[in-house]
Amino acid sequence: MFEKIAVIGVGFMGGSFALAYRELFDCKIFGVDIKPEALRKAKDLRIIDEGSTRIEDLRIFEPHLVIMATPVRTFPSIAKGLRLSIAQGCIVSDLGSVKGDLVYRMEEILGNRFVGGHPIAGTEKAGVEHATRNLFKDKRFILTPTPNTDPQAKESVKKLWERIGSLVEEMDPHLHDFVFGAVSHLPHAVAFALIHTIDELSKEVNLFKYPGAGFKDFTRIAASDPIMWRDIFMENSKEVLKAMSVFAESLAKLKGLIETGNEKGIEEYLRHASSKRKGID
Amino acid sequence: MFEKIAVIGVGFMGGSFALAYRELFDCKIFGVDIKPEALRKAKDLRIIDEGSTRIEDLRIFEPHLVIMATPVRTFPSIAKGLRLSIAQGCIVSDLGSVKGDLVYRMEEILGNRFVGGHPIAGTEKAGVEHATRNLFKDKRFILTPTPNTDPQAKESVKKLWERIGSLVEEMDPHLHDFVFGAVSHLPHAVAFALIHTIDELSKEVNLFKYPGAGFKDFTRIAASDPIMWRDIFMENSKEVLKAMSVFAESLAKLKGLIETGNEKGIEEYLRHASSKRKGID
Numbered sequence: 001m002f003e004k005i006a007v008i009g010v011g012f013m014g015g016s017f018a019l020a021y022r023e024l025f026d027c028k029i030f031g032v033d034i035k036p037e038a039l040r041k042a043k044d045l046r047i048i049d050e051g052s053t054r055i056e057d058l059r060i061f062e063p064h065l066v067i068m069a070t071p072v073r074t075f076p077s078i079a080k081g082l083r084l085s086i087a088q089g090c091i092v093s094d095l096g097s098v099k100g101d102l103v104y105r106m107e108e109i110l111g112n113r114f115v116g117g118h119p120i121a122g123t124e125k126a127g128v129e130h131a132t133r134n135l136f137k138d139k140r141f142i143l144t145p146t147p148n149t150d151p152q153a154k155e156s157v158k159k160l161w162e163r164i165g166s167l168v169e170e171m172d173p174h175l176h177d178f179v180f181g182a183v184s185h186l187p188h189a190v191a192f193a194l195i196h197t198i199d200e201l202s203k204e205v206n207l208f209k210y211p212g213a214g215f216k217d218f219t220r221i222a223a224s225d226p227i228m229w230r231d232i233f234m235e236n237s238k239e240v241l242k243a244m245s246v247f248a249e250s251l252a253k254l255k256g257l258i259e260t261g262n263e264k265g266i267e268e269y270l271r272h273a274s275s276k277r278k279g280i281d
Numbered sequence: 282m283f284e285k286i287a288v289i290g291v292g293f294m295g296g297s298f299a300l301a302y303r304e305l306f307d308c309k310i311f312g313v314d315i316k317p318e319a320l321r322k323a324k325d326l327r328i329i330d331e332g333s334t335r336i337e338d339l340r341i342f343e344p345h346l347v348i349m350a351t352p353v354r355t356f357p358s359i360a361k362g363l364r365l366s367i368a369q370g371c372i373v374s375d376l377g378s379v380k381g382d383l384v385y386r387m388e389e390i391l392g393n394r395f396v397g398g399h400p401i402a403g404t405e406k407a408g409v410e411h412a413t414r415n416l417f418k419d420k421r422f423i424l425t426p427t428p429n430t431d432p433q434a435k436e437s438v439k440k441l442w443e444r445i446g447s448l449v450e451e452m453d454p455h456l457h458d459f460v461f462g463a464v465s466h467l468p469h470a471v472a473f474a475l476i477h478t479i480d481e482l483s484k485e486v487n488l489f490k491y492p493g494a495g496f497k498d499f500t501r502i503a504a505s506d507p508i509m510w511r512d513i514f515m516e517n518s519k520e521v522l523k524a525m526s527v528f529a530e531s532l533a534k535l536k537g538l539i540e541t542g543n544e545k546g547i548e549e550y551l552r553h554a555s556s557k558r559k560g561i562d
Contacts, residue, residue, distance in 0.1 A: 122495075140491075175486065182482045183491050187499045190471055193532040195554040200527050201463045205456065210421075210464050211561050214403075214502050218468045221495050222558040226551035233539050233547055244536050246481050248529065251474040255525050258514050266514055270507035273476040277503040280492050 001160060002091075006030040006063040008078055010042045010051065013095050013122060014069030015131030018047045020164045023133055030061045042128045055081035062087060065160075068094035071231040075102060079109040091153045093117050097180060097228075098235040099144040099173035107148055115157040116144035116173060118180070119166060124223040134165075141166035142180075144173040181239030185232055186247060189240065191222035192229075282441060283372075287311040287344040289359055291323045291332065294376045294403060295350030296412030299328045301445045304414055311342045323409045336362035343368060346441075349375035352512040356383060360390040372434045374398050378461065378509075379516040380425040380454035388429055396438040397425035397454060399461070400447060405504040415446075422447035423461075425454040462520030466513055467528060470521065472503040473510075 005021060007014040010031040018029050031048035032055055033039050039051035050061065055078065058066070066082060068075060075096065082092060093115045096102070103116040121139040123130075141161040145154045161168050171179070198207050233240055257265040286302060288295040291312040299310050312329035313336055314320050320332035331342065336359065339347070347363060349356060356377065363373060374396045377383070384397040402420040404411075422442045426435045442449050452460070479488050514521055538546040 120491075179486060179488060179491050182479060182488050183496045186478065187475060187496055189535055190475060190532065191499065191558075192551055192554040193528060193535055194468060194471060195558050196531040196534070196550070197467065197524065197528040198463060199553070199557055200531065201524065205460060207460060207463050208557070208561055210401075210460050215464045215468055216561060217498050218472065218502065219558055219561075221499065222554045223562075224551075224555060226548055226555050229551050230544065230548045233535075234542065234544060237539050237542070241536065241539060243478065243482065244532065244539075247474060247478040248532065248536075250477040250481065251471065251525065251529065253477070254470055254474055254514075255522065255529075258518050258522060258525075261515065261518070263511065263515060267507055267511045269477070270473055270505075270510050272480070273473040273503045274505060274507050276476050276480055276489070277472075277500050280489055280497060280500075281504075 001025045001163070002027065002064040002156075004028045004030070004061060004063045005065045005067065006032060006058055006061065007048065008032045008055070008066060008068045008082075009070030009074075010038045010048060010128050011069065012126050012128065012130050013119075014067065015042060015045075015047045015128035016133065016135040017067055017069065017095060018042070019131055019133035020136055021160075022047075024163055028061075030058065030063060032058070038128050045128070045131070047128060047131060056085050058082070058085040063090055065156075066090060066092045068092065068096065071228045072096040072098045072102060072235050073231040076105055076109065079106050079114075083109055089113070091115065091156060093157045095119055097184065097232050098177060099142075100177040100236065100239075101173075102235055103144055103146060103173040107146060112148050112150040113153045115149055115153050117157060117161070118142045118144065118176065119161075124220055126225040126228075136161070137165035139166055141168045142176055143168055143170045144176050145170060146173060177236050177239045181236050182243045185236055185240045186243040188221050188224065188229060189233070189244060190247065191219050194219055195222045282306045282444070283308065283345040283437075285309045285311070285342060285344045286346045286348065287313060287339055287342060288329065289313045289336070289347060289349045289363075290351030290355075291319045291329060291409050292350065293407050293409065293411050294400075294416075295348065296323060296326075296328045296409035297414065297416040298348055298350065298376060299323070300412055300414035301417055302441075303328075305444055309342075311339065311344060313339070319409050326409070326412070328409060328412060337366050339363070339366040344371055346437075347371060347373045349373065349377065352509045353377040353379045353383060353516050354512040357386055357390060360387050360395075364390055370394070372396065372437060374438045376400055378465065378513050379458060380423075381458040381517065381520075382454075383516060384425055384427060384454040388427060393429050393431040394434045396430055396434050398438060398442070399423040399425065399457065400442075405501055407506040407509075417442070418446035420447055422449045423457055424449055424451045425457050426451060427454060458517050458520045462517050463524045466517055466521045467524040469502050469505060469510060470514065470525060471528065472500050475500055476503045
């Protein structure tokens with residue numbers, strides 16, 4: 001595969017990718033991060049071979065593939081830096097949770113060698129010290145090519161993720177944002193709001209003292225990285241807001257049923273949700 | 282301890298209690314359930330020794346302790362049946378998720394030998410076939426005595442749960458409903474509503490095809506028993522509705538920040554939630 005790869009953003013996701021890649025291929029990995037500390041840790045853990053806080057240093061390294069693993073709102077400015085620092089034939093891909101318009105903006109800057117990708121894996125953990133080589137194994141990987149994407153670049157990225165052990169699926173960039181706005185971004189918004197609610201109600205009694213197992217599982221994703229999620233909500237605002245509106249209506253419907261003591265209605269509402277949820281497993 | 286105990290409602294919770302009790306004490310266990318099939322299964326699994334679909338049959342069995350493990354809205358009518366079928370000295374307790382007024386109603390019917398209890402344990406599973414003997418071990422158990430509760434009855438129930446391995450804590454019945462309305466009932470309402478949302482949005486694309494690990498964890502509790510949860514929402518409506526209102530406001534606040542593209546505001550909102558959530562672990 002690619003002999004020299006660069007990872008921009010040496011955190012939990014970028015670090016996990018580097019570990020998975022290194023296990024499979026004889027390669028050199030260059031890390032770029034604004035935090036020198038992250039680069040130091042990543043070198044100590046043998047996740048990267050070399051590193052720099054400056055994208056320009058890729059000129060000397062000359063990577064064949066660059067993987068962007070920073071919060072999505074940094075993508076355009078990083079892409080501009082990359083354009084000046086990598087060779088024409090170097091493929092660029094990413095691990096970002098938002099696609100849609102962003103993919104087209106990346107194409108404008110980097111050309112057709114940009115291949116959008118989104119591994120459906122991750123945890124609430126942040127930091128390269130938590131990186132794990134099997135994060136992407138048996139997990140879905142969404143590839144979001146556009147009609148402009150270079151077919152060979154797409155094929156290379158696809159093969160790479162298949163070798164890593166992911167289940168690769170192609171999806172239109174805008175469809176991606178609708179789908180993951182609903183099944184991933186909305187649940188995160190809800191979890192963050194739930195913690196704010198418990199905090200607000202804790203003015204009466206400290207409710208954080210009473211976390212049942214269900215509550216902990218349910219709100220685990222609210223411990224996720226604030227910057228990463230700020231960027232996701234900003235970049236995918238259209239789809240996230242739509243999903244939040246539908247959710248607010250769904251919750252208001254249940255609230256109305258409880259308010260009016262509609263026993264039969266509540267039962268039907270819960271039965272429908274329960275059977276739909278069981279259908280997923 | 283008690284030589285003869287009866288469990289009303291031989292499902293996942295009642296069955297798990299019977300298993301835990303039998304492991305500790307030489308005893309006879311009588312099960313009451315409206316479903317003959319549940320009684321048959323429970324006997325086959327040696328969870329109960331005898332069983333009946335009629336509460337009146339407890340007259341012959343003469344239990345020393347009755348544990349109610351049915352959906353909470355059935356409690357008053359079951360209590361009326363118990364009053365006619367058990368001896369004066371028989372203690373009655375329960376595994377219900379709602380306390381508050383319900384505990385006082387139970388006292389009116391059964392007198393001071395009723396001791397309200399709520400094990401903070403459970404899963405989305407239902408049915409006696411999933412019962413497990415270690416469900417309550419190292420889990421909190423909330424005892425909700427009133428000023429009227431017979432001190433000896435309370436002490437007996439407390440000792441029983443300590444022997445089972447639960448961490449017993451006393452709480453005022455109404456405070457209990459406020460606390461668990463927020464940290465348990467509200468998250469369930471949210472999870473049920475989230476499944477309805479995904480179902481509604483699936484009119485465009487079948488979103489149930491894309492459940493990431495986070496989504497599955499997050500919505501697992503939406504697979505919970507509809508009747509059990511209908512009863513909880515009906516019985517604890519006051520506290521649940523209050524928590525739902527605060528939650529709707531919290532979510533609307535985040536929605537407003539996203540709508541206005543308030544980058545700094547979103548970041549602060551998420552940072553606060555993330556740090557509060559991390560504080561629980």
